[in-house]
Amino acid sequence: MTILKLNNVSITFGGLKAVSNIDMTVEKGQIVGIIGPNGAGKTTLFNLLTGMYAPTSGEILLYKDNPIKLNGLKPYKITGHGIARTFQNIRLFRDMTVLDNVKIGFHSRTKCGFLSSVIRLPSYYDEEKRVREDAEELLKMLNLDNKKHEFAKNLSYGEQRRLEIARALASEPSILLLDEPAAGMNPNETIELTHLITWIRDKFNLTIILIEHDMKLVMGICNKVYVLNYGNLIAGGTPDEVQNDPQVIEAYIGSESA
Numbered sequence: 001m002t003i004l005k006l007n008n009v010s011i012t013f014g015g016l017k018a019v020s021n022i023d024m025t026v027e028k029g030q031i032v033g034i035i036g037p038n039g040a041g042k043t044t045l046f047n048l049l050t051g052m053y054a055p056t057s058g059e060i061l062l063y064k065d066n067p068i069k070l071n072g073l074k075p076y077k078i079t080g081h082g083i084a085r086t087f088q089n090i091r092l093f094r095d096m097t098v099l100d101n102v103k104i105g106f107h108s109r110t111k112c113g114f115l116s117s118v119i120r121l122p123s124y125y126d127e128e129k130r131v132r133e134d135a136e137e138l139l140k141m142l143n144l145d146n147k148k149h150e151f152a153k154n155l156s157y158g159e160q161r162r163l164e165i166a167r168a169l170a171s172e173p174s175i176l177l178l179d180e181p182a183a184g185m186n187p188n189e190t191i192e193l194t195h196l197i198t199w200i201r202d203k204f205n206l207t208i209i210l211i212e213h214d215m216k217l218v219m220g221i222c223n224k225v226y227v228l229n230y231g232n233l234i235a236g237g238t239p240d241e242v243q244n245d246p247q248v249i250e251a252y253i254g255s256e257s258a
């Protein structure tokens, strides 16, 4: 079943077409990889999917009960529709605790209004308690519960990446976008992360789209891989299909010799 579809999506910055006429279909429950040399348009694509940029042309459709057109929606609306992300350069609240970082992730789901929060109605305390319990539960699942009172900045790199994932999961997404989750990790952390990604997909019933340069990770866990080069989609298929695609080989060899 299709959960996300891009029809002829482009975005232009000045004269540069950073993403050009992209067609993409993502099936529910799959892990989809987006690869390509530096500057290929991968992060721009995530920015389009999360409402940070609006496409210059084309449409992005999310299939829930009915198709929802995501073009031009504000990021918080898109989060509300169930798309969450992590960032290439980790974006945590570094001077806040691990627990508070995750509690903030629940914000898009909390119902307490401004007034009940300010005058501290019982509904505020009920919600606060529920958010705390849910956040602690998530931290347990991501093996960070023993760090919940640490400042985020004191965590190791691998732990910070897990915390970002925990925070993204707090918004109860149906689609999780991971931007270079293995960047900066050592080989052991990358192996752990690989297991974690498939585990959270199954546990939380997610569809995952990930940008990654670590080919072992991509080819090991993705059901489908899309390859971008200079903003164009040059291949899309199973890991085996794209690895043997002459255009893909050329793009990577070309980028290495550049």
Ligand SMILES: Nc1ncnc2c1ncn2[C@@H]1O[C@H](COP(=O)(O)OP(=O)(O)OP(=O)(O)O)[C@@H](O)[C@H]1O
Binding pocket: 013, 016, 018, 036, 037, 038, 039, 040, 041, 042, 043, 044, 045, 088
């Ligand atoms: N806001 C912007 N304004 C102008 N140009 C931009 C903007 N965002 C991205 N670009 C350009 O779009 C192109 C694609 O960039 P993008 O960051 O999406 O590539 P990428 O595939 O994610 O690269 P990397 O693997 O290095 O992260 C680049 O040429 C980049 O300079």
